Amino acid sequence: MMAVCVTLLIFNSFMEYQTEQLKLVGPEASLYAVAGENLVLPCFIKPNTSAVDMTVEWLRIEEMPLLVHRYRNHEDRYEKQTPSYRGRTSLFKEELKKGNASLKLSPVQASDEGKYKCLIEDKSWYDDIIVHIMVEAQGSHPVFRMESYDNSGGVNLVCESRGWRPEPEVLWLNRDGDPLPAEETQIDRDTEGFSVKRRITVHDYSDSNRFYCRLQQKHHMMEAEIIINSKVFEAWKWDVGISVSACLIAVGAIITAVICYKKASVLQREKQEAASELQKMEEYTASELHKVEKYADFLKKKLSLVDVTLDPDTAHPELRVSADGKQVTRGDTRQKNLSKPSLKRFSYYYSVVGKQSFYKRRFYYEVQVRENTWWTLGVMRESVNRKGKITWSPQYGLWTVALSGNQYWAKADPDVRLTLREVEKVGVFVDYEEGLVSFYDVESRSHIYSFTGQSFTEKLYPYFWTWNNKPLIITAVTE
Ligand SMILES: *[C@@H]1O[C@H](CO)[C@@H](O)[C@H](O)[C@H]1NC(C)=O
Ligand SMILES: *[C@@H]1O[C@H](CO)[C@@H](O)[C@H](O)[C@H]1NC(C)=O
Secondary structure, three states: OHHHHHHHHHHHHHHHHHHHHOEEEOOOOOEEEEOOOOEEEOOEEEOOOOOOOOEEEEEEEOOOOEEEEEEEOOEEOOOOOOHHHOOOEEEOHHHHOOOEOOEEEOOOOHHHOEEEEEEEEOOOOEEEEEEEEEEEEOOOOOEEEEEEEOOOOOEEEEEEEEEEEOOOEEEEEOOOOOEOOOOOOEEEEEOOEEEEEEEEEEOOOOOOOEEEEEEEOOOOEEEEEEEEOHHHHHHHHHOOOOOHHHHHHHHHHHEEOOOOOOOOOHHHHHHHHHHHHHHHHHHHHHHHHHHHHHHHHHHHHHOOEOOOOEOHHHOOOOEEEOOOOOEEEEOOOOOOOOOOOOOOOOOOOOEEEEOOOEOOOEEEEEEEOOOOOEEEEEEEEOOOOOOOOOOOOHHHOEEEEEEEOOEEEEOOOOOEEEOOOOOOEEEEEEEOOOOEEEEEEOOOOEEEEEEOOOOOOOOEEEEEEEOOOOOEEEOOOOO
C-alpha cells in the first residue's frame, strides 16, 4: 500500500511538473487580416518542445465549435474539417518540431472573422489558447451628396461609404492633399460592417474647387474627388429664395464629380494574390504529380500479375477453401474426413498457402479482404514448419501485413502499427531478386508497407491466415 502511494505521489508530481512547465503562447491582441491574403495564426509551446507526436487542433469558437484543422498521429486529418476551411489550412511541418503549431489560413475570407482556439494535447499534457481574428474589409466607393447651402454661401457636402471593417478614418482634403476641417464622422454599424458619413462646408475658392474624400484603414485606402463648378456657389448669390430642393436639382446637374480610386497597396495586393495563386498551383501540381507517380508505381507492380489459387491440401482443418480455390473462410468445426493427411497441411494456425510458388522472379496478386476483420496475408518461405506455432515475421520466413479487429499492422521485427483507411483489397508485390515485398491498397492505389533489403533463398508461397467467417478472396485474373 505504502509503495503504491509513493508511486502515485511521484507520478503526480511528475505530471504537475510537466503541466507547470509547458504552456501555449499566442498573440495578445487581435490579428487584423485582409480578405484575399494569407494569414498565420500564431500558437506555440513554451519552452521549445516538439509537437510532432502530439495532437494539434484548431477550432473556430462559435455556439458549436467548428473544426478548422486537425493533426493527429503524425498527419493532418481532414475527415471532420468544416467544409468552408477545406483546402485553406496548413501547419508548418518543420516548425512543429520546435513546438510551433501556428496555422496558415490561405486565403482569408471575410467570414473567417472570429475567435479561434488552438488546442494541443499529449498523453500527459493539455493546453489551449484563443486567437482573435478581425478581417479588414474594404467598403463601397465613396458617394458625394450636396445637402444644402449654409447662410454664408458655403455648400454642405457629405461623403458616404458603406461596408467597412473596421471603421475607416474619413478625411476631407483640399487639392494639395491637406486635411480640411470638417464635422465629426458619423459611424453606423450594420450586418455589412461600418457605414461612415462625414460632412464638410466648402466655399468658393474660384479656381480650385477640387476636394477629396479619403477613407483609410491600416491596409486599405480609397479616395474620391469632387470638383464643384463656381456657378454652384453663384446660384446661392443669385437666388437665395429658391427652395432648397429645387436648388439641389439644379446644382446636381452642374457638379462634376470625378471619382478615382486609389488603393494604397494595389500593386502589393496584386503581387501577393499572384504569389498565393502561384503557390496554390504549385501545391496542386505537386499533389497531382504525386498521384500520377503513385499510380504509375502501382501499375508497374501490376505488370507482374499472376494467377494464384489456394491449395486445399495445405489448409488448416477448420478452414474452408472454395471449389475454385479462390476463397477461404474459417468454418465452425474441424473438417473430419480430409483426404490426405498431408505434411503440407497447417495443423495449428488457421493458414493456407497458394498452389503456386515463386522463385527468382517478380509476382503480384490481389486479395479482397472487405468485411473480414481478422486476417494476415503475404508470402511465406517454403521451409516454415506448418505443424506448430507460426511467428509472423521475416526472421521466421513470413512477410505479411495484418488486420486485427480495427488495427492494421506490418508484421515486422518488431510489428509496425499502420494508420490506414479501411482497406478493401490488398495488392501483394514481390521482387525476389531485389528482396522486396510491398503491400498496396488497391482501391486508392496507395502503398501500405514494404519489406526491403530482404534476402530470399527458397521458394515463396502466397500465404493467408483468417480467423473470421468472412471470406478472403483472391481476385480472379480475368476480372
Ligand atoms: C528548439 O528545438 C529545436 C530542436 O530541439 C532546435 O533545433 C531549435 O534550435 C530550438 N529553438 C530554440 C529557439 O530554442
Ligand atoms: C511559427 O512559424 C511561422 C511560420 O514559419 C512563423 O511565421 C512564426 O514566426 C513561428 N513562430 C515562432 C514563435 O517561432
